[in-house]
Amino acid sequence: TTKMILDCDTGVDDAMAIMYAALHPDIELLGVTTVWGNVHVPLATRNTLRVLDIVGRGDVPVAQGAAGPLLGGPAEFAYEVHGDDGQGGAGDDEPVRAAEPRSAVQQIIDTVRAHPGEVWLVPVGPLTNIAAALAVDPELPELVAGVSLMGGAALAPGNMSPVAEANVWHDAEAAAAVFRAPWRIIMAGLDVTMRALITPEHRDRLAASGEAGRYMARILQHYGDFYRDVAFGTWCCAMHDAIAVAAAVGALDVRSAPTVRVHVDTTGGPGHGQTLADLRGRYRGYPEQEGAHCTVLLEIGDGIVDEVVDLIAAAA
Ligand code: BDR
Ligand code: CA
Numbered sequence: 001t002t003k004m005i006l007d008c009d010t011g012v013d014d015a016m017a018i019m020y021a022a023l024h025p026d027i028e029l030l031g032v033t034t035v036w037g038n039v040h041v042p043l044a045t046r047n048t049l050r051v052l053d054i055v056g057r058g059d060v061p062v063a064q065g066a067a068g069p070l071l072g073g074p075a076e077f078a079y080e081v082h083g084d085d086g087q088g089g090a091g092d093d094e095p096v097r098a099a100e101p102r103s104a105v106q107q108i109i110d111t112v113r114a115h116p117g118e119v120w121l122v123p124v125g126p127l128t129n130i131a132a133a134l135a136v137d138p139e140l141p142e143l144v145a146g147v148s149l150m151g152g153a154a155l156a157p158g159n160m161s162p163v164a165e166a167n168v169w170h171d172a173e174a175a176a177a178v179f180r181a182p183w184r185i186i187m188a189g190l191d192v193t194m195r196a197l198i199t200p201e202h203r204d205r206l207a208a209s210g211e212a213g214r215y216m217a218r219i220l221q222h223y224g225d226f227y228r229d230v231a232f233g234t235w236c237c238a239m240h241d242a243i244a245v246a247a248a249v250g251a252l253d254v255r256s257a258p259t260v261r262v263h264v265d266t267t268g269g270p271g272h273g274q275t276l277a278d279l280r281g282r283y284r285g286y287p288e289q290e291g292a293h294c295t296v297l298l299e300i301g302d303g304i305v306d307e308v309v310d311l312i313a314a315a316a
Pocket of ligand 1 (some may be wrong): 069
Protein backbone atom coordinates (compact mmCIF):
# COMPACT_ATOMS: atom_id res chain seq x y z
CA THR A 1 0.00 0.00 0.00
CA THR A 2 0.95 3.62 -0.52
CA LYS A 3 0.92 5.88 2.51
CA MET A 4 -0.34 9.32 1.54
CA ILE A 5 -1.17 12.81 2.77
CA LEU A 6 -3.42 14.74 0.43
CA ASP A 7 -3.18 18.54 0.61
CA CYS A 8 -6.11 20.23 -1.07
CA ASP A 9 -8.06 23.46 -1.62
CA THR A 10 -11.30 21.57 -1.80
CA GLY A 11 -13.26 22.59 -4.82
CA VAL A 12 -14.92 20.15 -7.19
CA ASP A 13 -11.98 18.22 -8.68
CA ASP A 14 -10.30 18.14 -5.26
CA ALA A 15 -13.42 16.42 -3.90
CA MET A 16 -13.03 13.76 -6.57
CA ALA A 17 -9.36 13.30 -5.64
CA ILE A 18 -10.31 12.93 -1.98
CA MET A 19 -12.92 10.29 -2.79
CA TYR A 20 -10.49 8.42 -5.03
CA ALA A 21 -7.73 8.45 -2.39
CA ALA A 22 -10.11 7.60 0.46
CA LEU A 23 -11.68 4.67 -1.39
CA HIS A 24 -8.61 3.24 -3.14
CA PRO A 25 -7.77 -0.19 -1.73
CA ASP A 26 -4.01 0.36 -2.17
CA ILE A 27 -3.87 3.79 -0.52
CA GLU A 28 -3.45 4.29 3.20
CA LEU A 29 -4.71 7.86 3.57
CA LEU A 30 -2.91 9.06 6.70
CA GLY A 31 -4.26 12.58 6.60
CA VAL A 32 -5.77 15.36 4.57
CA THR A 33 -4.55 18.93 4.97
CA THR A 34 -6.36 21.95 3.60
CA VAL A 35 -5.10 25.09 1.96
CA TRP A 36 -6.54 28.28 0.51
CA GLY A 37 -6.91 28.41 -3.28
CA ASN A 38 -10.11 27.53 -5.05
CA VAL A 39 -11.93 28.81 -1.94
CA HIS A 40 -11.06 30.33 1.47
CA VAL A 41 -9.38 27.75 3.68
CA PRO A 42 -12.22 27.32 6.23
CA LEU A 43 -14.51 26.40 3.35
CA ALA A 44 -11.89 24.03 1.94
CA THR A 45 -11.79 22.37 5.37
CA ARG A 46 -15.57 22.15 5.59
CA ASN A 47 -15.81 20.60 2.14
CA THR A 48 -13.01 18.15 2.89
CA LEU A 49 -14.70 16.95 6.08
CA ARG A 50 -18.04 16.59 4.34
CA VAL A 51 -16.60 14.62 1.41
CA LEU A 52 -14.83 12.26 3.82
CA ASP A 53 -18.14 11.77 5.68
CA ILE A 54 -19.84 10.84 2.43
CA VAL A 55 -17.33 8.10 1.68
CA GLY A 56 -17.44 6.83 5.27
CA ARG A 57 -13.92 8.00 6.12
CA GLY A 58 -14.54 10.05 9.25
CA ASP A 59 -11.42 8.33 10.58
CA VAL A 60 -9.01 10.30 8.35
CA PRO A 61 -7.42 13.20 10.28
CA VAL A 62 -8.04 16.59 8.67
CA ALA A 63 -5.88 19.60 9.54
CA GLN A 64 -6.37 23.15 8.34
CA GLY A 65 -3.51 25.06 6.75
CA ALA A 66 -2.62 28.38 5.21
CA ALA A 67 -5.20 31.09 4.48
CA GLY A 68 -3.10 32.91 1.89
CA PRO A 69 0.27 32.97 0.10
CA LEU A 70 3.51 32.13 1.91
CA LEU A 71 4.97 35.62 1.71
CA GLY A 72 1.68 37.44 2.29
CA GLY A 73 0.12 39.47 -0.47
CA PRO A 74 -3.37 39.13 -1.86
CA ALA A 75 -5.13 35.78 -2.05
CA GLU A 76 -7.29 35.21 -5.12
CA PHE A 77 -9.94 32.52 -5.25
CA ALA A 78 -11.82 30.65 -7.99
CA TYR A 79 -15.47 30.71 -6.93
CA GLU A 80 -16.54 31.18 -10.54
CA VAL A 81 -15.04 27.77 -11.37
CA HIS A 82 -16.11 25.83 -8.27
CA GLY A 83 -19.32 27.63 -7.20
CA ASP A 84 -20.03 29.84 -4.16
CA ASP A 85 -19.64 26.89 -1.81
CA GLY A 86 -16.72 25.36 -3.72
CA GLN A 87 -18.98 22.39 -4.45
CA GLY A 88 -20.70 23.69 -7.56
CA GLY A 89 -23.47 25.26 -5.49
CA ALA A 90 -24.63 21.72 -4.69
CA GLY A 91 -22.86 21.13 -1.37
CA ASP A 92 -25.33 19.66 1.12
CA ASP A 93 -25.16 18.82 4.81
CA GLU A 94 -22.61 20.14 7.26
CA PRO A 95 -19.81 17.76 8.24
CA VAL A 96 -20.30 15.83 11.46
CA ARG A 97 -16.89 16.72 12.91
CA ALA A 98 -14.37 19.54 13.03
CA ALA A 99 -10.74 19.59 11.88
CA GLU A 100 -8.13 18.56 14.41
CA PRO A 101 -6.48 21.31 16.48
CA ARG A 102 -3.08 20.55 14.93
CA SER A 103 -2.03 22.74 12.00
CA ALA A 104 -1.57 21.30 8.52
CA VAL A 105 2.18 21.88 8.78
CA GLN A 106 2.31 19.96 12.06
CA GLN A 107 0.23 17.11 10.68
CA ILE A 108 2.53 16.82 7.68
CA ILE A 109 5.71 16.81 9.79
CA ASP A 110 4.35 14.43 12.46
CA THR A 111 3.04 11.97 9.89
CA VAL A 112 6.13 11.95 7.71
CA ARG A 113 8.39 11.52 10.76
CA ALA A 114 6.24 8.64 12.03
CA HIS A 115 6.85 6.73 8.76
CA PRO A 116 10.30 7.70 7.46
CA GLY A 117 10.74 7.07 3.73
CA GLU A 118 7.17 5.91 3.23
CA VAL A 119 4.79 8.85 2.89
CA TRP A 120 3.82 10.42 -0.42
CA LEU A 121 2.80 14.07 -0.15
CA VAL A 122 0.13 14.81 -2.74
CA PRO A 123 -0.51 18.56 -2.98
CA VAL A 124 -3.34 19.50 -5.32
CA GLY A 125 -3.76 23.18 -4.41
CA PRO A 126 -1.35 26.10 -3.99
CA LEU A 127 1.90 24.84 -2.45
CA THR A 128 1.80 27.10 0.63
CA ASN A 129 1.49 24.34 3.26
CA ILE A 130 4.20 22.21 1.71
CA ALA A 131 6.65 25.12 1.49
CA ALA A 132 5.81 26.11 5.08
CA ALA A 133 6.42 22.54 6.29
CA LEU A 134 9.74 22.53 4.45
CA ALA A 135 10.76 25.77 6.16
CA VAL A 136 9.96 24.32 9.60
CA ASP A 137 11.52 20.91 8.91
CA PRO A 138 14.21 21.12 6.20
CA GLU A 139 14.88 17.37 6.52
CA LEU A 140 11.49 16.51 4.98
CA PRO A 141 12.97 15.83 1.51
CA GLU A 142 15.01 12.96 2.95
CA LEU A 143 12.05 11.64 4.93
CA VAL A 144 9.25 11.41 2.35
CA ALA A 145 8.78 8.83 -0.39
CA GLY A 146 8.07 11.67 -2.80
CA VAL A 147 5.83 14.55 -3.76
CA SER A 148 3.22 13.96 -6.46
CA LEU A 149 1.63 17.29 -7.24
CA MET A 150 -1.05 18.66 -9.50
CA GLY A 151 0.40 21.88 -10.82
CA GLY A 152 2.31 23.58 -13.57
CA ALA A 153 2.45 23.15 -17.32
CA ALA A 154 5.54 22.08 -19.23
CA LEU A 155 4.37 22.32 -22.84
CA ALA A 156 0.66 23.04 -22.46
CA PRO A 157 -0.70 26.58 -22.17
CA GLY A 158 -1.52 27.94 -18.72
CA ASN A 159 -4.95 28.44 -17.24
CA MET A 160 -4.28 31.55 -15.11
CA SER A 161 -2.08 33.32 -17.62
CA PRO A 162 -0.83 32.33 -21.05
CA VAL A 163 1.88 30.28 -19.33
CA ALA A 164 0.95 29.76 -15.66
CA GLU A 165 -1.19 27.06 -14.09
CA ALA A 166 -3.42 28.07 -11.15
CA ASN A 167 -1.85 26.14 -8.25
CA VAL A 168 1.63 27.42 -9.08
CA TRP A 169 0.47 30.92 -10.02
CA HIS A 170 -1.48 31.36 -6.75
CA ASP A 171 1.70 31.02 -4.68
CA ALA A 172 4.66 31.00 -7.04
CA GLU A 173 7.18 31.59 -4.23
CA ALA A 174 5.92 28.53 -2.37
CA ALA A 175 6.00 26.49 -5.56
CA ALA A 176 9.56 27.63 -6.29
CA ALA A 177 10.66 26.44 -2.84
CA VAL A 178 8.96 23.07 -3.36
CA PHE A 179 10.49 22.52 -6.81
CA ARG A 180 13.94 23.53 -5.50
CA ALA A 181 13.96 21.09 -2.58
CA PRO A 182 15.76 17.83 -3.34
CA TRP A 183 12.85 15.42 -3.07
CA ARG A 184 11.50 13.24 -5.78
CA ILE A 185 8.69 15.16 -7.50
CA ILE A 186 6.10 13.91 -9.95
CA MET A 187 4.53 16.86 -11.73
CA ALA A 188 1.01 16.17 -12.98
CA GLY A 189 0.45 19.45 -14.80
CA LEU A 190 -1.97 20.71 -17.40
CA ASP A 191 -0.06 18.69 -20.02
CA VAL A 192 -1.92 15.64 -18.74
CA THR A 193 -4.72 16.91 -16.51
CA MET A 194 -6.41 18.86 -19.32
CA ARG A 195 -6.59 15.61 -21.25
CA ALA A 196 -8.22 13.60 -18.46
CA LEU A 197 -11.76 14.59 -19.30
CA ILE A 198 -14.97 13.83 -17.46
CA THR A 199 -17.77 13.51 -20.00
CA PRO A 200 -21.56 13.51 -19.62
CA GLU A 201 -21.37 9.72 -19.76
CA HIS A 202 -19.09 9.66 -16.68
CA ARG A 203 -21.38 12.11 -14.88
CA ASP A 204 -24.42 9.99 -15.65
CA ARG A 205 -22.67 6.85 -14.46
CA LEU A 206 -21.96 8.60 -11.16
CA ALA A 207 -25.52 9.92 -10.94
CA ALA A 208 -26.87 6.38 -11.24
CA SER A 209 -24.72 5.04 -8.40
CA GLY A 210 -24.58 5.31 -4.59
CA GLU A 211 -24.46 8.37 -2.34
CA ALA A 212 -20.81 9.20 -3.13
CA GLY A 213 -21.35 9.03 -6.88
CA ARG A 214 -24.59 10.99 -6.74
CA TYR A 215 -22.90 13.73 -4.71
CA MET A 216 -20.04 13.84 -7.23
CA ALA A 217 -22.43 14.02 -10.20
CA ARG A 218 -24.30 16.93 -8.58
CA ILE A 219 -21.22 19.00 -7.80
CA LEU A 220 -19.70 18.34 -11.25
CA GLN A 221 -22.57 20.04 -13.06
CA HIS A 222 -21.52 23.67 -12.52
CA TYR A 223 -17.82 22.83 -12.97
CA GLY A 224 -18.56 21.23 -16.35
CA ASP A 225 -20.71 24.22 -17.32
CA PHE A 226 -17.71 26.46 -16.61
CA TYR A 227 -15.41 24.31 -18.76
CA ARG A 228 -18.02 24.17 -21.52
CA ASP A 229 -18.10 27.96 -21.60
CA VAL A 230 -14.38 28.70 -21.37
CA ALA A 231 -12.69 25.73 -22.98
CA PHE A 232 -14.53 22.88 -24.65
CA GLY A 233 -17.79 24.24 -26.09
CA THR A 234 -19.57 21.15 -24.88
CA TRP A 235 -20.24 19.86 -21.32
CA CYS A 236 -17.02 18.30 -20.19
CA CYS A 237 -14.48 18.94 -17.43
CA ALA A 238 -10.86 18.29 -16.48
CA MET A 239 -10.32 15.77 -13.71
CA HIS A 240 -7.02 17.47 -12.66
CA ASP A 241 -6.33 16.59 -9.01
CA ALA A 242 -7.05 12.85 -9.00
CA ILE A 243 -4.23 12.45 -11.56
CA ALA A 244 -1.64 13.35 -8.90
CA VAL A 245 -3.15 10.71 -6.60
CA ALA A 246 -3.09 8.16 -9.42
CA ALA A 247 0.58 8.89 -10.16
CA ALA A 248 1.55 8.40 -6.50
CA VAL A 249 -0.26 5.06 -6.17
CA GLY A 250 1.25 3.68 -9.36
CA ALA A 251 -1.91 3.76 -11.46
CA LEU A 252 -0.06 5.60 -14.24
CA ASP A 253 3.07 4.80 -16.20
CA VAL A 254 5.41 7.27 -14.58
CA ARG A 255 8.64 5.51 -15.56
CA SER A 256 8.49 6.55 -19.20
CA ALA A 257 8.17 10.24 -18.31
CA PRO A 258 11.29 12.46 -18.41
CA THR A 259 12.98 13.41 -15.13
CA VAL A 260 14.33 16.93 -15.51
CA ARG A 261 14.93 20.24 -13.78
CA VAL A 262 11.94 22.53 -13.32
CA HIS A 263 12.30 26.20 -12.48
CA VAL A 264 9.39 28.34 -11.30
CA ASP A 265 9.24 31.94 -12.52
CA THR A 266 8.74 34.33 -9.59
CA THR A 267 9.71 37.51 -11.41
CA GLY A 268 6.29 39.12 -11.20
CA GLY A 269 6.38 39.69 -14.95
CA PRO A 270 4.30 38.11 -17.70
CA GLY A 271 5.93 34.75 -17.02
CA HIS A 272 5.10 34.80 -13.31
CA GLY A 273 4.10 31.36 -12.09
CA GLN A 274 5.34 29.51 -15.14
CA THR A 275 7.01 26.13 -14.62
CA LEU A 276 10.01 26.02 -16.96
CA ALA A 277 10.70 22.33 -17.43
CA ASP A 278 14.06 21.76 -19.10
CA LEU A 279 13.03 19.02 -21.47
CA ARG A 280 16.23 19.30 -23.49
CA GLY A 281 18.03 16.78 -21.30
CA ARG A 282 15.58 14.14 -22.37
CA TYR A 283 17.41 13.85 -25.66
CA ARG A 284 21.03 14.71 -25.07
CA GLY A 285 22.02 14.33 -21.43
CA TYR A 286 22.50 18.04 -20.90
CA PRO A 287 24.82 18.83 -17.99
CA GLU A 288 22.04 21.10 -16.72
CA GLN A 289 20.16 17.94 -15.82
CA GLU A 290 22.64 17.00 -13.10
CA GLY A 291 20.61 16.31 -9.99
CA ALA A 292 17.30 16.55 -11.84
CA HIS A 293 14.56 15.18 -9.60
CA CYS A 294 11.27 16.17 -11.19
CA THR A 295 9.39 13.66 -13.31
CA VAL A 296 7.14 15.60 -15.66
CA LEU A 297 4.12 13.69 -16.93
CA LEU A 298 3.53 14.39 -20.62
CA GLU A 299 1.29 11.47 -21.58
CA ILE A 300 -1.23 9.36 -19.72
CA GLY A 301 -3.29 6.54 -21.07
CA ASP A 302 -7.01 6.76 -21.58
CA GLY A 303 -8.17 4.57 -18.74
CA ILE A 304 -7.63 6.71 -15.68
CA VAL A 305 -10.85 8.73 -15.73
CA ASP A 306 -12.85 5.53 -16.01
CA GLU A 307 -10.88 4.00 -13.18
CA VAL A 308 -11.56 6.95 -10.86
CA VAL A 309 -15.23 7.17 -11.83
CA ASP A 310 -15.73 3.42 -11.42
CA LEU A 311 -14.16 3.39 -7.96
CA ILE A 312 -16.45 6.21 -6.79
CA ALA A 313 -19.50 4.71 -8.50
CA ALA A 314 -18.83 1.39 -6.74
CA ALA A 315 -18.95 3.04 -3.29
CA ALA A 316 -22.07 2.76 -1.16
C1 BDR B 1 -5.97 23.31 -10.41
O1 BDR B 1 -6.61 24.52 -10.01
C2 BDR B 1 -7.76 24.25 -9.27
O2 BDR B 1 -8.85 24.94 -9.75
C3 BDR B 1 -8.04 22.80 -9.40
O3 BDR B 1 -8.60 22.27 -8.20
C4 BDR B 1 -6.72 22.18 -9.73
O4 BDR B 1 -6.03 21.81 -8.55
C5 BDR B 1 -5.98 23.25 -11.91
O5 BDR B 1 -5.20 24.26 -12.44
CA1 CA C 1 -7.14 21.73 -6.40
